[in-house]
Amino acid sequence: MTRKTGRQFFANPGPTNIPDSILRAMDRATIDFNDPEFMEVFDAGVAGLKRVLRTGSEIFLYTASGHGAWEATLVNLLSPGDTVLVLESGWFSEGWAEMAAKFGLKTQTVPADWRRGVDPNAVAAALRADTGGAIKAVLAVHNETATGMAMPLADIRGAIDAAGHGALLLVDTISSLGSLEFRMDDWGIDGVVGGSQKGLMLPTGFSFTAVSAKAMAAHAGAQLARHYFDWSVMKNRPQRSFVGTVPVSLFYGLRESLRLIELEGLDQVVARHHCLAEATRRAVRSWSGNNGPQLFCLDPARVSDSVTAVLMPDGFNADAVRRTALDRYNVSLGGGLGKLGGQVFRIGHLGDLNEPMVLGTLSVVEMSLRLNGVPHGKGGVDAAMEWLAAA
Amino acid sequence: MTRKTGRQFFANPGPTNIPDSILRAMDRATIDFNDPEFMEVFDAGVAGLKRVLRTGSEIFLYTASGHGAWEATLVNLLSPGDTVLVLESGWFSEGWAEMAAKFGLKTQTVPADWRRGVDPNAVAAALRADTGGAIKAVLAVHNETATGMAMPLADIRGAIDAAGHGALLLVDTISSLGSLEFRMDDWGIDGVVGGSQKGLMLPTGFSFTAVSAKAMAAHAGAQLARHYFDWSVMKNRPQRSFVGTVPVSLFYGLRESLRLIELEGLDQVVARHHCLAEATRRAVRSWSGNNGPQLFCLDPARVSDSVTAVLMPDGFNADAVRRTALDRYNVSLGGGLGKLGGQVFRIGHLGDLNEPMVLGTLSVVEMSLRLNGVPHGKGGVDAAMEWLAAA
Amino acid sequence: MTRKTGRQFFANPGPTNIPDSILRAMDRATIDFNDPEFMEVFDAGVAGLKRVLRTGSEIFLYTASGHGAWEATLVNLLSPGDTVLVLESGWFSEGWAEMAAKFGLKTQTVPADWRRGVDPNAVAAALRADTGGAIKAVLAVHNETATGMAMPLADIRGAIDAAGHGALLLVDTISSLGSLEFRMDDWGIDGVVGGSQKGLMLPTGFSFTAVSAKAMAAHAGAQLARHYFDWSVMKNRPQRSFVGTVPVSLFYGLRESLRLIELEGLDQVVARHHCLAEATRRAVRSWSGNNGPQLFCLDPARVSDSVTAVLMPDGFNADAVRRTALDRYNVSLGGGLGKLGGQVFRIGHLGDLNEPMVLGTLSVVEMSLRLNGVPHGKGGVDAAMEWLAAA
Amino acid sequence: MTRKTGRQFFANPGPTNIPDSILRAMDRATIDFNDPEFMEVFDAGVAGLKRVLRTGSEIFLYTASGHGAWEATLVNLLSPGDTVLVLESGWFSEGWAEMAAKFGLKTQTVPADWRRGVDPNAVAAALRADTGGAIKAVLAVHNETATGMAMPLADIRGAIDAAGHGALLLVDTISSLGSLEFRMDDWGIDGVVGGSQKGLMLPTGFSFTAVSAKAMAAHAGAQLARHYFDWSVMKNRPQRSFVGTVPVSLFYGLRESLRLIELEGLDQVVARHHCLAEATRRAVRSWSGNNGPQLFCLDPARVSDSVTAVLMPDGFNADAVRRTALDRYNVSLGGGLGKLGGQVFRIGHLGDLNEPMVLGTLSVVEMSLRLNGVPHGKGGVDAAMEWLAAA
Numbered sequence A, B, C, D: 001m002t003r004k005t006g007r008q009f010f011a012n013p014g015p016t017n018i019p020d021s022i023l024r025a026m027d028r029a030t031i032d033f034n035d036p037e038f039m040e041v042f043d044a045g046v047a048g049l050k051r052v053l054r055t056g057s058e059i060f061l062y063t064a065s066g067h068g069a070w071e072a073t074l075v076n077l078l079s080p081g082d083t084v085l086v087l088e089s090g091w092f093s094e095g096w097a098e099m100a101a102k103f104g105l106k107t108q109t110v111p112a113d114w115r116r117g118v119d120p121n122a123v124a125a126a127l128r129a130d131t132g133g134a135i136k137a138v139l140a141v142h143n144e145t146a147t148g149m150a151m152p153l154a155d156i157r158g159a160i161d162a163a164g165h166g167a168l169l170l171v172d173t174i175s176s177l178g179s180l181e182f183r184m185d186d187w188g189i190d191g192v193v194g195g196s197q198k199g200l201m202l203p204t205g206f207s208f209t210a211v212s213a214k215a216m217a218a219h220a221g222a223q224l225a226r227h228y229f230d231w232s233v234m235k236n237r238p239q240r241s242f243v244g245t246v247p248v249s250l251f252y253g254l255r256e257s258l259r260l261i262e263l264e265g266l267d268q269v270v271a272r273h274h275c276l277a278e279a280t281r282r283a284v285r286s287w288s289g290n291n292g293p294q295l296f297c298l299d300p301a302r303v304s305d306s307v308t309a310v311l312m313p314d315g316f317n318a319d320a321v322r323r324t325a326l327d328r329y330n331v332s333l334g335g336g337l338g339k340l341g342g343q344v345f346r347i348g349h350l351g352d353l354n355e356p357m358v359l360g361t362l363s364v365v366e367m368s369l370r371l372n373g374v375p376h377g378k379g380g381v382d383a384a385m386e387w388l389a390a391a
Helices: A020-026 A036-053 A066-077 A091-102 A120-129 A153-163 A213-221 A248-264 A266-287 A318-329 A355-371 A380-390 B020-026 B036-053 B066-077 B091-102 B120-129 B153-163 B213-221 B248-264 B266-287 B318-329 B355-371 B380-390 C020-026 C036-053 C066-077 C091-102 C120-129 C153-163 C213-221 C248-264 C266-287 C318-329 C355-371 C380-390 D020-026 D036-053 D066-077 D091-102 D120-129 D153-163 D213-221 D248-264 D266-287 D318-329 D355-371 D380-390
Strands: A009-011 A058-063 A083-087 A106-110 A135-141 A168-172 A191-195 A206-211 A307-311 A331-335 A344-348 B009-011 B058-063 B083-087 B106-110 B135-141 B168-172 B191-195 B206-211 B307-311 B331-335 B344-348 C009-011 C058-063 C083-087 C106-110 C135-141 C168-172 C191-195 C206-211 C307-311 C331-335 C344-348 D009-011 D058-063 D083-087 D106-110 D135-141 D168-172 D191-195 D206-211 D307-311 D331-335 D344-348
Touching: A009 A344, A009 A355, A020 A248, A020 D020, A036 A058, A036 A191, A036 A206, A036 A248, A058 A066, A066 A091, A066 A168, A066 A191, A066 A206, A066 A213, A083 A091, A083 A120, A091 A106, A091 A135, A106 A120, A120 A135, A120 A153, A135 A153, A153 A168, A168 A213, A206 A213, A248 A266, A266 A307, A266 A355, A266 A380, A318 A331, A318 A344, A318 A355, A318 C355, A331 A355, A344 A355, A355 A380, A355 C318, A355 C355, A355 C380, A380 C355, A380 C380, B009 B344, B009 B355, B020 B248, B020 C020, B036 B058, B036 B191, B036 B206, B036 B248, B058 B066, B066 B091, B066 B168, B066 B191, B066 B206, B066 B213, B083 B091, B083 B120, B091 B106, B091 B135, B106 B120, B120 B135, B120 B153, B135 B153, B153 B168, B168 B213, B206 B213, B248 B266, B266 B307, B266 B355, B266 B380, B318 B331, B318 B344, B318 B355, B318 D355, B331 B355, B344 B355, B355 B380, B355 D318, B355 D355, B355 D380, B380 D355, B380 D380, C009 C344, C009 C355, C020 C248, C036 C058, C036 C191, C036 C206, C036 C248, C058 C066, C066 C091, C066 C168, C066 C191, C066 C206, C066 C213, C083 C091, C083 C120, C091 C106, C091 C135, C106 C120, C120 C135, C120 C153, C135 C153, C153 C168, C168 C213, C206 C213, C248 C266, C266 C307, C266 C355, C266 C380, C318 C331, C318 C344, C318 C355, C331 C355, C344 C355, C355 C380, D009 D344, D009 D355, D020 D248, D036 D058, D036 D191, D036 D206, D036 D248, D058 D066, D066 D091, D066 D168, D066 D191, D066 D206, D066 D213, D083 D091, D083 D120, D091 D106, D091 D135, D106 D120, D120 D135, D120 D153, D135 D153, D153 D168, D168 D213, D206 D213, D248 D266, D266 D307, D266 D355, D266 D380, D318 D331, D318 D344, D318 D355, D331 D355, D344 D355, D355 D380
Parallel strands: A009 A331, A083 A106, A083 A135, A135 A168, A168 A191, B009 B331, B083 B106, B083 B135, B135 B168, B168 B191, C009 C331, C083 C106, C083 C135, C135 C168, C168 C191, D009 D331, D083 D106, D083 D135, D135 D168, D168 D191
Antiparallel strands: A058 A206, A191 A206, A307 A344, A331 A344, B058 B206, B191 B206, B307 B344, B331 B344, C058 C206, C191 C206, C307 C344, C331 C344, D058 D206, D191 D206, D307 D344, D331 D344
């Protein structure tokens, strides 16, 4: 087999492109996690995470992937028999609900078309109907990685307030944090789930939960069994995080990640993601002519700036396109998840990215459509270039 | 402050010295965890872990530290109200028991002096007394990192067999695997808990559980709630491991780790750890003259080959010695855990280690004893050199 | 200033894109250059270089850039007053001639239009005219990095043979080796000058000279003063190379470089460079419409497969285009050298490269032309994609 | 073969221990050496080198090892037939003289016992005798790496001044710079030769020459042929250094090197080298009892703080000791050079070093003496510990 030459273009929506300087920062000998030198790096990392979350809340970290932080939020805040209101968005809202059920929680769903997402009015209605206060938490995925749709969190907050309901608002920001605008305190989020491997541009390795004062109060009475993810255990440790050994290398990476993010400026990070996402969408819209593939998300106000899901025309397989891109051109695209398998491919455009990386990726997508005989409108890359040159 | 020059000597009993070639192997761009290229690396890693465990059993891996694997073993194998028999060894056996209690399990302890460990006859007696079969699992820590004592697992297996009891034997090998002899199948272990950050010479990042057929049968009926660590969820994934994103970098490190271990030969790895541990013990025994510090573990047949715990003479603080070693000589020693805080320091000698690393460490310990006015016999380093030159 | 995000696209014609695995291989502690472990790596590296050069000749290496190897060739093979025949190709043929003059050699030039290069018949004529045999060596640059033109070496050899002249044929392969076809022995080259930093995909650090038996005989009588580059000194050293300390890290990189080249296959490396170069040329030809920029090299048989020089339309500055590409899009293009400064920009396409890297680069060039108001034909990237999809 | 485990102790007197942070700084993609980003790093590196040299003089750098900088100094400052006065110190003073002869210079030597070095009075006498002013330069090796002897440069300067002779004072600081005290301007040095691979803690890759105003004036009239090392060529380049491509990676390493050196403080760097060297010498002095090995350098005022040469007792081979240290314990010692081959081994103690690294090394030397049956006094490591604990 011919070796794949050159650098792989990683357009999978997470994990994502890790800058070399972050990789190098983690490429170091280990250190005692109670060493004062490490504690300084750790504390600075936690302080920086708060700035990225725009919050003054406490943060708990886990050696875990994002699913661990999901679980941490549930087991620390809820008791057997509690109801959670799940805002349907796609594969990941389904997954979080499924997890809740495994722990003996009742799940109620605000249903939605995956191509459009929930109506905030429907959320308000569901909460108003809960006159008995059974619903203890609302679970929302900020950016549904499976469909490329972003949830308007301020509107969700508004819906809860309008309903006058006291449920906690728990939000998964795994594929939005460090890419899309997010304001934990301004938006009244009670529990935030995040991970290292997306907008923070680190490898998979730690996830975390930021917890509002209201949620910490709820934690005091929560009855679900827990230990590895137990905030009460963590609070007695020097790091106020992690049960067991601390993954020290990642915090040297986090230090560099925060330096890069803040050197660029958080607002500029968000603006850059928007600009590159829009270039991607313009390419897809060009391809959608001639009965070609189209944007999966139908609501222009909700298209995600970190990942674009592309729906194939009937009769054409998304995975064949992905395979061409990977095997022939060394470009890794994301596949369709769950019921979208084969129908959708996804172009990740988050993390440490620039224009030629996006344009190289879009060029390969365009060639791969052609090589697989997928009907499509011409000029996708040209449309992207036009947008980017004018940006 | 003067910068610490030279390479830090990391004589903390874990995480441990990571060979440069492993660090470099992990210092790479990310990859899709479903990419066939990664699946090949992953599968080879799992196969290699089985060789190191000397088992044909199934392995489940988690993005978690060792405590996560502890929890995985409990929640996948047990039901509320089950009893576990904990073999007291020290800080870590206490911790595992505490975790079990958090999940509504009953814990019964075979008590032991931390300087000697449990008597297998006492284990047999406890099991014989359990005529109702309430005890579903025996929890044993192979190498108690806090006290530098190794449990004779074959004898424990013998005690269970002698009692004719059907409890599962669950063993924590976190600080023994890849350092001390371990034979899962030969010794009839039902559940093994291991982590990346000790004898495998990787950073903290994944932990795992190997599960015997008998244990897999028990899993089918286990009722504790779980999701992040649920083997039944994992079994449906391509990796048969990990709920959520896979920490891909670590598997490139694991590939290199296994290459190094098998290039040296597993038996030789064990023999080397013994040789370097014995050098350390000979130094400590020299220092123990003149009412000096002594080996914490009193049973010469159970002294650990991966970590040596050293008990200070009355009135002298172990942490002062550690501080001198770290601040003045850039040598990181382990501290006393739990009730041993201040009384014990620990010299880790596991992972990627050689004679001058050990001798440099012992030299610094000897100088740090002197600088803190701790009484001690002379010639510790000389005794270690004598042993090593003759080895 | 906004930080430059994402990975820089390095389309400068050398040094070039270094694969991560080569960077990692060099990222290691030092080693004694007489250690048997290193000698094995070194010897394997030299053997591999011979395979890449397709030669059985001896190789001498220097801690030096390519200019050092130029100098080595002159001072080891020639005597004061000797004449060298320089085949004009551009900036680098001029530079080599200038160096020769500094050492008291007489230089005679076969002149050429830089956009076309020398006529082999003119070479033959010059040699025939040298009835006294004053010309001791012919200096040819295989790939003129400044103009993007490749010299037909087999034809040059033919011209020398046709003239029946005994001059040595000395060839600079710095920007061709590992990218363009090259056959030292088949083509009867007497001295080859090469460096680490182009097709070998290493950093700048060592250069080398391969020396035919005929050239070694000439060395015996060569009178120019030398020491640092003296082959006679080197022949007495274990490495038969390097006066002074050996740059050991680079040889760990070379081992990986050779592994990658031979995994891909040298013929496939050459074919890939051709394919990506042709994509680049098709883009330039599209842009050349509408009085746009054009290929600098006018001879379609001589266009270089490792670098494309692009001539700007009158009145437009190449460096402005380069600045836009670098400052706005993080793409590094090469500038015009010597008298071509400002008139030419150069797109390097050598080393570890793939389609999306080239297409991302071409996209940025196309946007940069637009942003600088440079007239150009449309569809450059489209033409490149068309070629690559059909390739 | 059993793999060598653990980290190699590199006690070879150069190249030397490279801190991980320097290795990581160099482990990066390439960059155009005319990119403003690089120029900033380059300029800061040159400014830092001047601080380390304690000079305001101009510096020229070469892609070359130290021998290249030797050659640069000669060919830029001298003319055929000029005489250089070589101060004998050992292998390296011989080598520099040999090189000078190759370029047609006359060499006159102030002879010395290699175990004591030249008498400054003899230097003054030789210069006074040169009434015709034939001697254009005095060549002195600051730290003779082969013998572990440091030359008192201020005294040499004094001798030249006392003689009232106008010769340039050219000094090789390759194994002293960044380890021993050195003051170019205060000591009136006209040309300094240095390299990257010793006290600067970088790999072999660049060397340099600092040039006083007096020497620059001499350069104007120097007639030796040169190009690769020609300062006049370099002065027209943006970097005012390097003929040809610039080894960019090394300057990212140099930036980190300077950061480390200046964080520690140059005076403290010198003091640390002295402290660790003295520990080494005390060990050797202990071993010298019982007719054991002894310090090669007999002048206690001239013993080198960067390398200790140890003379074996008659009938015992230094290389056997080195082989034991390397093969059995993974410690790399230096061998005897030239006529000292087999009689001397050398312990390097320069660069990024600390106490346990030195003590681990000395322990291995002591065991290797024992294993080879070399008679020696006991307690070498003990003596070193005693010194270091009291330091």
